[in-house]
Amino acid sequence: MNRERKKYGGRISKAVCDFVYPGSLYCIGCGALIDRSRHYSLCNSCLSKFHFASGRTCEKCGKILEEGYHKSICRDCTVHEKKFERGYSCMLYGLYEKKILRDFKYSGKSYYAPYLGELMYDRVAHLLENEIGADIVVPVPLHRKKQNKRGYNQAELLAREISKRSGIPMKKVLVRTKNTRPMSSLTGAERRENLTGVFAVRPRQSSEIANNRILLIDDIYTTGSTANACSETLKSAGASAVIVLCLAAGGNGGSEDYLKN
Numbered sequence: 406m407n408r409e410r411k412k413y414g415g416r417i418s419k420a421v422c423d424f425v426y427p428g429s430l431y432c433i434g435c436g437a438l439i440d441r442s443r444h445y446s447l448c449n450s451c452l453s454k455f456h457f458a459s460g461r462t463c464e465k466c467g468k469i470l471e472e473g474y475h476k477s478i479c480r481d482c483t484v485h486e487k488k489f490e491r492g493y494s495c496m497l498y499g500l501y502e503k504k505i506l507r508d509f510k511y512s513g514k515s516y517y518a519p520y521l522g523e524l525m526y527d528r529v530a531h532l533l534e535n536e537i538g539a540d541i542v543v544p545v546p547l548h549r550k551k552q553n554k555r556g557y558n559q560a561e562l563l564a565r566e567i568s569k570r571s572g573i574p575m576k577k578v579l580v581r582t583k584n585t586r587p588m589s590s591l592t593g594a595e596r597r598e599n600l601t602g603v604f605a606v607r608p609r610q611s612s613e614i615a616n617n618r619i620l621l622i623d624d625i626y627t628t629g630s631t632a633n634a635c636s637e638t639l640k641s642a643g644a645s646a647v648i649v650l651c652l653a654a655g656g657n658g659g660s661e662d663y664l665k666n
């Protein structure tokens with residue numbers, strides 16, 4: 406009996422804690438107790454560590470531009486053509502942001518979605534009506550096998566939150582037809598090659614795309630290969646414009662070193 410109690414004690418007390426202190430009372434960055442009114446469920450200390458896209462960003466892809474870089478288009482966009490009209494990112498994909506995004510994506514912490522989705526919505530809320538003018542919100546799809554294994558598609562969870570807040574309907578019109586190699590192990594050129602012919606329009610979904618402006622949602626933007634490949638597919642199906650919104654984006658395009666981290 407005592408042994409049983411000992412064995413299950415830890416698990417039970419965690420369950421009791423989760424019940425008494427629901428997730429929204431913890432900072433999603435460091436786990437500190439916070440009150441419910443905190444923005445994005447982040448404490449002050451964590452908020453101050455985030456590099457938000459509040460300064461200059463690339464006028465094409467939306468990456469944060471480095472200090473001292475004076476052009477309006479990032480190095481990556483000057484070299485590689487983008488198939489979408491415009492991109493927006495909310496924060497830098499830096500060391501601190503990476504931890505939260507990895508927890509959200511790989512550690513089953515799908516309950517981060519409302520907080521991160523709200524953050525994304527706030528980034529573009531004032532642009533939605535005129536500048537973006539999207540008719541539908543579309544998440545970047547995961548391959549079926551990967552989604553089954555993970556239990557969810559993080560981009561879809563974010564897209565759903567943005568749809569809920571903006572009133573723009575979410576449509577899952579894209580499908581990933583090939584289970585590609587993990588992008589984080591590849592260079593920019595390999596990523597572009599890896600994504601050739603990977604995305605397709607779901608059967609009977611073309612009418613949702615034709616002549617519509619699409620707000621394409623993903624969690625991370627690095628070289629833009631994924632956003633580009635999706636945009637190409639959407640444009641082929643008749644989309645009039647594709648605007649990309651990502652939660653976090655890599656540094657100022659020229660270097661691809663950060664892709665390996």
Ligand SMILES: [Zn+2]
Pocket residue numbers: 432433434435436437447448449450451452
């Ligand atoms: Zn914190």
Ligand SMILES: [Zn+2]
Pocket residue numbers: 463464465466467468478479480481482658
């Ligand atoms: Zn750019």
